[in-house]
Amino acid sequence: MLLEMISTGEEVLSGQIVDTNAAWFADCMMGHGIELSRRSTVGDRMDDLISLFRERSRFADLILVNGGLGPTSDDLCAEAAAKAAGVGLVEHKEWRTHLEAWFHRRGRSMAASNLKQCLLPEGAVLVNNPAGSAPGFRLQINRAWLFFTPGVPVEFKQMVSEQFVPFLQQFHPGEATRLVKLLTFGHGESMLADQIDTIAVPAGITLGYRPSPPHVEIKVFARGDAGIAQQDAYVQQLQTLLGTAVVSTRCASIADEVHRLLLARPGTSLALAESCSGGMLCSQLVDFPGSSAYLQHSVVSYSNAAKELLLGVDATVLNRYGAVSSETAIAMAIGARTRLDSDYALAITGIAGPDGGSDEKPVGTVAVALCDRTQSWVQVVQLSQRSRILVRTMGCAIALDMLRRRLQDSEPLVPYPFITARRAYREEHRS
Amino acid sequence: MLLEMISTGEEVLSGQIVDTNAAWFADCMMGHGIELSRRSTVGDRMDDLISLFRERSRFADLILVNGGLGPTSDDLCAEAAAKAAGVGLVEHKEWRTHLEAWFHRRGRSMAASNLKQCLLPEGAVLVNNPAGSAPGFRLQINRAWLFFTPGVPVEFKQMVSEQFVPFLQQFHPGEATRLVKLLTFGHGESMLADQIDTIAVPAGITLGYRPSPPHVEIKVFARGDAGIAQQDAYVQQLQTLLGTAVVSTRCASIADEVHRLLLARPGTSLALAESCSGGMLCSQLVDFPGSSAYLQHSVVSYSNAAKELLLGVDATVLNRYGAVSSETAIAMAIGARTRLDSDYALAITGIAGPDGGSDEKPVGTVAVALCDRTQSWVQVVQLSQRSRILVRTMGCAIALDMLRRRLQDSEPLVPYPFITARRAYREEHRS
Numbered sequence: 001m002l003l004e005m006i007s008t009g010e011e012v013l014s015g016q017i018v019d020t021n022a023a024w025f026a027d028c029m030m031g032h033g034i035e036l037s038r039r040s041t042v043g044d045r046m047d048d049l050i051s052l053f054r055e056r057s058r059f060a061d062l063i064l065v066n067g068g069l070g071p072t073s074d075d076l077c078a079e080a081a082a083k084a085a086g087v088g089l090v091e092h093k094e095w096r097t098h099l100e101a102w103f104h105r106r107g108r109s110m111a112a113s114n115l116k117q118c119l120l121p122e123g124a125v126l127v128n129n130p131a132g133s134a135p136g137f138r139l140q141i142n143r144a145w146l147f148f149t150p151g152v153p154v155e156f157k158q159m160v161s162e163q164f165v166p167f168l169q170q171f172h173p174g175e176a177t178r179l180v181k182l183l184t185f186g187h188g189e190s191m192l193a194d195q196i197d198t199i200a201v202p203a204g205i206t207l208g209y210r211p212s213p214p215h216v217e218i219k220v221f222a223r224g225d226a227g228i229a230q231q232d233a234y235v236q237q238l239q240t241l242l243g244t245a246v247v248s249t250r251c252a253s254i255a256d257e258v259h260r261l262l263l264a265r266p267g268t269s270l271a272l273a274e275s276c277s278g279g280m281l282c283s284q285l286v287d288f289p290g291s292s293a294y295l296q297h298s299v300v301s302y303s304n305a306a307k308e309l310l311l312g313v314d315a316t317v318l319n320r321y322g323a324v325s326s327e328t329a330i331a332m333a334i335g336a337r338t339r340l341d342s343d344y345a346l347a348i349t350g351i352a353g354p355d356g357g358s359d360e361k362p363v364g365t366v367a368v369a370l371c372d373r374t375q376s377w378v379q380v381v382q383l384s385q386r387s388r389i390l391v392r393t394m395g396c397a398i399a400l401d402m403l404r405r406r407l408q409d410s411e412p413l414v415p416y417p418f419i420t421a422r423r424a425y426r427e428e429h430r431s
Numbered sequence: 432m433l434l435e436m437i438s439t440g441e442e443v444l445s446g447q448i449v450d451t452n453a454a455w456f457a458d459c460m461m462g463h464g465i466e467l468s469r470r471s472t473v474g475d476r477m478d479d480l481i482s483l484f485r486e487r488s489r490f491a492d493l494i495l496v497n498g499g500l501g502p503t504s505d506d507l508c509a510e511a512a513a514k515a516a517g518v519g520l521v522e523h524k525e526w527r528t529h530l531e532a533w534f535h536r537r538g539r540s541m542a543a544s545n546l547k548q549c550l551l552p553e554g555a556v557l558v559n560n561p562a563g564s565a566p567g568f569r570l571q572i573n574r575a576w577l578f579f580t581p582g583v584p585v586e587f588k589q590m591v592s593e594q595f596v597p598f599l600q601q602f603h604p605g606e607a608t609r610l611v612k613l614l615t616f617g618h619g620e621s622m623l624a625d626q627i628d629t630i631a632v633p634a635g636i637t638l639g640y641r642p643s644p645p646h647v648e649i650k651v652f653a654r655g656d657a658g659i660a661q662q663d664a665y666v667q668q669l670q671t672l673l674g675t676a677v678v679s680t681r682c683a684s685i686a687d688e689v690h691r692l693l694l695a696r697p698g699t700s701l702a703l704a705e706s707c708s709g710g711m712l713c714s715q716l717v718d719f720p721g722s723s724a725y726l727q728h729s730v731v732s733y734s735n736a737a738k739e740l741l742l743g744v745d746a747t748v749l750n751r752y753g754a755v756s757s758e759t760a761i762a763m764a765i766g767a768r769t770r771l772d773s774d775y776a777l778a779i780t781g782i783a784g785p786d787g788g789s790d791e792k793p794v795g796t797v798a799v800a801l802c803d804r805t806q807s808w809v810q811v812v813q814l815s816q817r818s819r820i821l822v823r824t825m826g827c828a829i830a831l832d833m834l835r836r837r838l839q840d841s842e843p844l845v846p847y848p849f850i851t852a853r854r855a856y857r858e859e860h861r862s
Contacts, residue, residue, distance in 0.1 A: 013470060014467070023448075037479060038479065209503045276717075295734075297731055300703070300728055302722075340741075356723075
């Protein structure tokens with residue numbers, strides 16, 4: 001069965017609003033084991049609508065159309081559907097009675113423009129809209145059923161869930177599907193693919209890669225009983241193959257994974273010291289409800305004076321090694337940790353650019369340290385100079401990955417094939 | 432000229448990511464006075480890609496294709512383009528040399544899969560990608576030029592701005608257009624529209640609204656000489672009408688506006704104290720290069736202990752008024768300012784939710800304070816409980832707007848029609 005979607009509306013086509021209905025619908029269909037084959041987006045222009053309905057109805061079996069059912073002059077879908085089908089518009093008396101009663105109950109009289117919403121193409125089947133004044137409808141054109149839905153998200157979602165899905169299931173009993181995602185860090189998309197290509201993909205399994213800095217996500221999509229039966233074993237194979245590159249199988253970010261690991265250890269506390277990341281590391285954790293259980297504070301010590309006065313970094317360390325150095329990163333971490341006697345601290349200091357680099361320490365040089373009560377781990381890396389935000393994002397991800405590894409009782413310092421390492425070492429604290 | 436867009440990729444079609452590239456592109460084209468006529472979205476399936484390229488190339492003059500240029504097995508655009516055009520793939524030797532040198536400079540060897548990115552359809556013109564390993568290219572099929580771009584947003588945007596737009600302008604000299612954006616804060620879209628509807632829109636001017644929390648952007652689009660001639664006077668009329676609602680006519684965010692105002696006052700320094708915002712306020716300023724000129728530090732005092740020990744907030748203030756109160760916000764601001772004797776400080780403390788609310792202080796209660804050397808301004812607001820991130824985003828915007836007004840020598844405390852105020856006052860510091 002070929003399922004397509006048509007999104008209508010100038011504001012969607014022109015990018016003034018992002019088409020979240022489309023994303024929601026596709027995701028919903030995937031949950032029912034159906035992949036869309038195409039989505040077309042057009043504005044509110046009569047000729048464009050008619051030609052699109054005619055064209056797609058020759059290829060697809062079922063087309064979900066969204067938007068263009070409102071009462072105003074730019075809502076043209078019913079008329080365009082009638083013209084595409086070569087029929088007229090007829091008033092749907094029950095809907096008119098329903099609408100008039102609806103307005104009457106609210107003590108308002110129905111606007112003339114709402115009458116337009118009672119006009120449906122001849123032969124169309126009305127689809128109830130319990131949440132609004134625009135009815136949906138479905139109409140057969142050429143080989144396809146076109147299923148028209150309102151653009152208001154709450155009305156749209158209810159109509160899809162309650163009316164479209166049962167209709168769909170009538171002529172598509174469907175196959176079971178299941179999706180597992182592996183979140184990786186520190187390895188490039190092509191490196192991962194080269195490794196993964198060395199083992200055979202089982203029948204019924206499709207692989208996808210989604211680079212979304214700082215991560216690359218690997219999607220393992222299983223279709224049908226055969227695919228699903230093999231999925232767990234294949235995912236296990238991938239994890240063994242990729243080893244330390246996989247940072248989570250349950251979360252969409254390292255921050256989320258670290259957040260869950262910390263929540264799973266009640267009483268554990270964390271402090272942060274940030275320079276170039278400028279609060280981004282802290283904000284990534286605060287994004288998750290419940291982070292106050294472990295997060296005590298973050299000191300964004302953007303100036304050297306702040307590093308000295310707020311974190312107690314020794315002026316001689318700053319002078320001898322510079323603000324961006326493994327020594328300063330360790331001192332920042334220890335300073336942040338001891339302020340409120342936290343269990344762990346992370347520190348980031350680097351040159352985000354575009355200015356501030358030197359031959360010795362170019363833009364993209366970042367030092368990241370983790371400390372607990374007895375020792376520190378630090379690494380200095382050379383990141384891409386491409387953008388300020390990327391340097392900061394990668395710095396945060398390295399810091400979080402170090403803590404993740406420590407919380408999972410593995411070595412915090414590992415080489416990342418996709419990141420250029422300058423130095424990395426562990427240091428016991430003097431007691 | 433008929434311009435279309437084709438978005439490719441399972442993750443876009445399946446709704447796993449929202450197609451922000453498409454929205455950005457349509458918006459960018461609108462800035463150049465060109466409306467898209469259609470956008471088609473397909474997955475990474477060879478047959479679907481080929482038939483779509485063939486089909487749309489018979490109707491459009493120019494088609495921007497996004498995605499599918501990566502190194503992995505699901506990146507099929509170059510091959511599909513070649514098949515749609517009925518040509519083979521040939522290696523682009525210069526790009527291979529360029530890629531090998533790129534990897535070599537980073538001390539890495541090129542993965543075999545990257546070789547694929549050097550294969551372009553015969554007859555295609557390579558389009559440079561300074562930000563990544565996937566080159567763009569353009570190829571004529573039927574009546575259309577297809578312009579292929581990478582899916583990674585930073586690479587995509589750079590390629591569109593630097594390469595696609597000049598190409599477009601060659602064969603679409605078009606009509607002169609000019610876009611002015613008014614950034615507003617604290618007023619709802621329909622409130623703004625109701626006010627604006629009271630004055631006539633000059634011929635050649637189109638208005639658009641783009642709500643993008645915490646802002647609503649008003650776009651004043653002028654087309655043709657007549658429109659452009661009237662634009663400045665009309666924008667002036669709007670500014671007079673909307674008054675304090677317009678926070679910038681040159682920036683896309685209040686943070687950017689405040690950043691520029693601070694840079695324009697060399698020697699001015701700023702300190703931040705953040706609780707519920709969790710580093711977001713600091714991070715919004717650090718996003719801009721040069722913020723180290725004024726930003727001294729931010730203390731993210733997430734726990735009460737941090738508020739006391741790092742900011743010197745009196746325990747009796749915390750106990751008597753609570754962590755979320757105008758009194759604590761002022762004490763946090765003063766504490767942050769005096770740490771390094773900054774000129775200004777901003778403080779945010781609130782209940783981001785979903786837990787932690789009470790009858791007296793529900794989720795969404797946020798206190799925001801600004802202080803300088805002699806006085807403080809504070810306001811407590813009740814924000815939407817809709818989402819944690821929205822509470823934090825709005826809190827940051829209020830803080831920045833208070834500082835913006837102070838830097839522009841106007842009153843920092845104003846009522847926002849779209850935000851429920853609880854209390855607001857100014858306080859002189861005891862000397």
